[in-house]
Amino acid sequence: MGERLFGASVRRREDERLVTGRGRYVADVALPETLHVAVLRSPHAHARLVKIDGEGARQRPGVVHVVVPADVAALGRLPLLVPHKSLVAPACPEILPQETVSYAGQAVALVVATSAVQAEDALDALKVEYEPLPGVAMADALQPDGPRVHPGGNVAARFTQRVGDPTRALAQADVVLHERFTLHRGAGMAIETRGLVARWDAELGQLTVWSTTQAPQMLRRLVARYLKLPEHSVRIVTQDIGGGFGPKAIVYAEDILVPLLARALGRPVRFIETRREHFLAVTQERDQWHEVDLGLTRDGRIVALRDTFVHDCGAFVSWGIIVPVITSVSVPGPYRVPNYEVTLTAVYTNRVPVTPVRGAGRPQAVFVMERMLDLAAERLGLDRVAIREHNLIQPDEFPYDVGLVSRDNSPRRYDSGNYPECLRRVVEAVGWSGFAKERERALAEGRAIGLGMALFVEDTGLGPYEGIRVRVDPDGRVFVFSGTSSQGQAHETTLAQIVADALSTSIDQVTVVPGDTAGVTYGVGTFASRVAVLAGSSAAHAAAEVRKKALAVAADHLEAAVEDLTIEDGRIRVRGAPSLGLALGEVAAIATAPRPGYALPGGMDPGLDASAYVHVTQSTYSSGAHAAVVEVDLDTGSVRVLRYVAVDDCGTMINPMVVDGQIHGGVAHGIGNAFLEEIIYDAAGQLATGTLMEYALPRAADVPSLDVHHVVTPSPLNPLGVKGAGEGGALPAPAAIANAIADALRPLGVEVTEMPLTRERLWQRIRAARSP
Secondary structure (H helix, E strand, O other): OOOOOOOOOOOOHHHHHOOOOOOOOOOHHHOOEEEEEEEEEEOOOEEEEEEOOOHHHHHHOEEEEEOOHHHHHHHHHHHOOOOOOOEEEOOEEEOOOOOOEEEOOOEEEEEEEEEHHHHHHHHHHOOEEEEEEOOOOOOOOOOOOOOOOOOOOEEEEEEEEEEEHHHHHHOOOEEEEEEEEEOOOOOOOOOOOOOEEEEEEEEOOEEEEEEEOOOOOHHHHHHHHHHOOOOHHEEEOOOOOOOOOHHHHHOOOOOOOOHHHHHOOOOOEEEEHHHHHHHOOOOEEEEEEEEEEEEOOOOOOEEEEEEEEEOOOOOOOOOOOOHHHHHHOOOOOOOOOOOOEEEEEEOOOOOOOOOOOOOOOHHHHHHHHHHHHHHHHHHOOOOOOHHHHEEEEOOHOOOOEEEEEEOOOOOOEEOOOHHHHHHHHHHHHHHHHHHHHHHHHHHHHOOHHHEEEEEEEEEEEOOOOEEEEEEOOOOOOOOEEEEEOOOOOHHHHHHHHHHHHHHOOOHHEEEEEEOOOOOOOOOOOOOOOHHHHHHHHHHHHHHHHHHHHHHHHHHHHHHHHOEEEEOOOOOOEEEOOOEEEEEEEHHHHHOOOOOOOOOOOHHHOOOOEEEEOHHHHHHHEEEEEEEEEEEEEEOOEEEEEEEEEEEEEEOOOOOHHHHHHHHHHHHHHHHHHHHHHOEEEOOOOOOOOOOOOOOOOOOOOOOOEEEEEEEOOOOOOOOEEEOOOOOOHHHHHHHHHHHHHHHHHHHHOOOOOOOOOOOOHHHHHHHHHHOO
């Protein structure tokens, strides 16, 4: 057998087709007689629907069908997918709004035509009468006599968790710091917008949907429910997907209506979202206001922390309050916080609904904790590294019970880690000890530079399971069917590495089929940094079962004991008799189509395949420490990241090169969140950043060459020892950069309490600090 593939930096198998233009995206699905959907969206943030007349649109050239709210009233609302005990009358969106629109961009009606251009043109002929209602922004949501998003009020949930006695501890603390932080709304902004194509086969009673979803099994369940079909009659296919970042895990009205139209019209129906629609209607995240008290001893040890914050849910809560709950339990991070109280108030606003975007509430938590530690170090006259060293959880304290209930209703218990080593490595790699001289040289040149760091802990591998099926065909090819779809995470590489190792065969013989519900019965989805932990463990288990079965069949056929057999390079041999053997494909042929009268050994089921749904009892916890050196232009407020160091611990790495790629992407996302990306609405709830001219994504010049290091503490919670890595880079980057900016502007006394620190926002603060 060749070198072990698990742990090797195997080149991504997906890349050749992607970089040569042979990717298979939803927009590439071309079926005969396909119809095209255009969506009429509300121009108002809040309004009563008085009347909708679709007759004019029906008369337009090429129009085949028009859907208005009354046509789908019986479908009701999308379900609450993530309930929580603190939710008060949770509001979920109707498939199409029957009486009231709740945000600008909400789908109101659909036009179906023979071409996309004809469908789009016909939208102008839809006559809709609106009665505008007062809009609710975050600042209005808690006003007792203010306007309401929903009749039940603007408060979606209030929830408090407490560890110890923070009130008493704060009263007795040597020093108490009080600060307010504002974290603004941003978007996932995947390079490929949402899309789906649906085809109904009336003879077979089979619905096939090609989708950009991150959760194909969940979409199948909901499509089957709303169309009243058995689940086996619905097939969801995900091929290549150009990024997900969370919002594509959500089920939208179009995800139900396009399959419904395909069945009703008897022709394939296609919806490809425009970039403008992506801005207007795809879920967003980050808006939170925090008020924090941090109590410490004079030598910098944390005695208590109280965080009270408001979270903007947008208009609906189909995913419950998962984002603010994650924020609330993530604030303590890698530090001992013996007394902690967090109270979240989740409010409705007339804005696009909020659901997880890469990081899912954690970047806000890291920002709060890491900014408070820097402020505390300044107040106490302590080194910023030292104050963190004093408070870090030590390696011999694992498993470490934080004392909180996590997002999955299990105790928040860190399984493993070495936080001091992450800190030591990042301090060394970024050149912390020599930075004072570097700063002096920059000052002599008239430049303002600063150094900041941030540490994080992330719960990954969200359960309960993920489905994998491994099958060996008679021609020797190995197929791995995954319940998860891939949006750039290299599933076709990493899962193949695991299975090829387990079967002692070449990785070239292994084909991974991600996100096709025809391949595996059950699955959950690609989000929450969970695939390596859940799907990886299931792949290892399923492949081990296939190996065990192959050895049993071969032993029976070769008349040898199982313990006398070896598998190498995809061939089973008898020790001491190298001429005797069977290829895996030959064993599969025997197991799949045995000769009449032949019984498989042990009464095993036919076929050389196995499915696995490995369950986990709790999340695994990744961690890390990041540091940034920035330069701030005092005249313009522009920020340049000069260097960036990431030290991450995601347990045992299946493929270090893939992990590095995930960290690079996460850091780039975090850089965008730090000083570029912000979704802005005007006073009327109209989107003011509706194109990529106004919504600034990071460009190549904004992201420096990243220096990535690894600390490896295997998780004891799964057989592979892995933890998630998909989101970690996005968590500490905004906080590390904010701390670096604050360090650069320390002589001016500029307060850094917001994210993102856009050029305008920072310029205004510098200008105010310089004013006499």
